Amino acid sequence: xxxxxxxxxxxxxxxxxxxxxxxxxxxxxxxxxxxxxxxxxxxxxxxxxxxxxxxxxxxxxxxxxxxxxxxxxxxxxxxxxxxxxxxxxxxxxxxxxxxxxxxxxxxxxxxxxxxxxxxxxxxxxxxxxxxxxxxxxxxxxxxxxxxxxxxxxxxxxxxxxxxxxxxxxxxxxxxxxxxxxxxxxxxxxxxxxxxxxxxxxxxxxxxxxxxxxxxxxxxxxxxxxxxxxxxxxxxxxxxxxxxxxxxxxxxxxxxxxxxxxxxxxxxxxxxxxxxxxxxxxxxxxxxxxxxxxxxxxxxxxxxxxxxxxxxxxxxxxxxxxxxxxxxxxxxxxxxxxxxxxxxxxxxxxxxxxxxxxxxxx
Numbered sequence: 001x002x003x004x005x006x007x008x009x010x011x012x013x014x015x016x017x018x019x020x021x022x023x024x025x026x027x028x029x030x031x032x033x034x035x036x037x038x039x040x041x042x043x044x045x046x047x048x049x050x051x052x053x054x055x056x057x058x059x060x061x062x063x064x065x066x067x068x069x070x071x072x073x074x075x076x077x078x079x080x081x082x083x084x085x086x087x088x089x090x091x092x093x094x095x096x097x098x099x100x101x102x103x104x105x106x107x108x109x110x111x112x113x114x115x116x117x118x119x120x121x122x123x124x125x126x127x128x129x130x131x132x133x134x135x136x137x138x139x140x141x142x143x144x145x146x147x148x149x150x151x152x153x154x155x156x157x158x159x160x161x162x163x164x165x166x167x168x169x170x171x172x173x174x175x176x177x178x179x180x181x182x183x184x185x186x187x188x189x190x191x192x193x194x195x196x197x198x199x200x201x202x203x204x205x206x207x208x209x210x211x212x213x214x215x216x217x218x219x220x221x222x223x224x225x226x227x228x229x230x231x232x233x234x235x236x237x238x239x240x241x242x243x244x245x246x247x248x249x250x251x252x253x254x255x256x257x258x259x260x261x262x263x264x265x266x267x268x269x270x271x272x273x274x275x276x277x278x279x280x281x282x283x284x285x286x287x288x289x290x291x292x293x294x295x296x297x298x299x300x301x302x303x304x305x306x307x308x309x310x311x312x313x314x315x316x317x318x319x320x321x322x323x324x325x326x327x328x329x330x331x332x333x334x335x336x337x338x339x340x341x342x343x344x345x346x347x348x349x350x351x352x353x354x355x356x357x358x359x360x361x
Contacts, residue, residue, distance in 0.1 A: 033120045036102065037062035043112040051112035052104065060093035063118040068092075068129050068303050074333035075326075076133060077140045077173070084138040092128050096120060122303050126325060127273050134269040142186050142268050143175045143329050149192040149215070157242065158193040161214060161249040165189060168253055172261060186329045187227070187264065190217040197241050211235040212248040216256060218264050222353030228263035230256050271327065275306050277354065278322045278331055282346065284360035285318035294344060294360075295320065301338035304330070328354050
C-alpha cells in the first residue's frame, strides 16, 4: 500500500509541475532562475584537480543558497538551522546540473575559484529542500492556539486544562499563539471540558466523585477543517476537586495527545509543497506601478511563490493573490527572512487564515 501511495504522490507531483509549466501566466521565476555564483577552495601546488572539484561544488552550493536561502531560513527550526542549512545545501547541490563556467582558475590569496552561471529549477529545488527538512525533523513547527469550547461550563477547570495543553505544546516545540495576537496561528486545538463533581460517601465519609471528560479537536484555522480528534474520560474520588481535575487532565493529555500530534504533523508535512492561494492586502499603495514593483520584488525573493496577480487597487489598498507552496504563516516568515518587507518599508499588520494584511509606510 505504501508503494502505491508513494507512486500516486509522485505522479501527482509530476502532473502538478507539468501543469505549472504550461499554464498561461505562470511566472517564469517559479520554474527556472538564472543565477551567478562563486565557489573557492584552498590551493596548493599539488592539489589543483581536487581544489577545482571542491570550488565547483561550493559554487553549486552558493547557487542553491541564492535561490532557496530565504526558504531554508524561514522554514528550518532555529535550533537546527546552523547544522541543517549546511547539509541541505550540500544535499541539493546535485540539483544544479545545468550551468556554464564563467571563470575557472587560481584566484587571490592562494585559493582556486570557479564562477558559474546556473539555470536553477526552482520548483524541484523547493520540493527537495522541504523533503529533507521533513525527513530530518528540521521543519519549523506550526503556529498553534488553544481554544476553550463554549460548551465548557466550569471555566476554572477549563482554563487549567488549557494551561496544561499549552505547556505540552511548548515542550513539543510548537509555537503557541494567543488568539488576540496579530500574527494568528495556522492551527487550533479546541478543548471541550466537562467536569462533573458528584457528592458521594465512602465508609461513612463524604467525598466527591470527580469525573473529567476532555474532548480535543485539531482544526485548520480559516476553513475549520478537522485534522484529528479524540475524547477521553477519567475519574478519581477526593475532596480537592480542582487539584484532582488538574492531574486527570494532565494524564489524559499525556495519553491522547501523541496520536493527535502525529496526525497534525503528517498533514503539516504533506501540505508543505502544495500550492494554495493566499491574499496579501497592502495599504498605502496608490498606483498600479507601485503594486507591480511589489509584485516583482516578492516573486524574485521568495522561491515558494508560484505566481502573483494584482487583483485590484482600491482606496489606496492593493489586493494581491499569491499562489504559494506552503501555509500563510510560512509566507509571512519568508517575507521577513527575505527582507522584502524592510526594503520596501512594508509593515505586517496581521496574519489570519489565508490572508496577510500589511501597510506600506
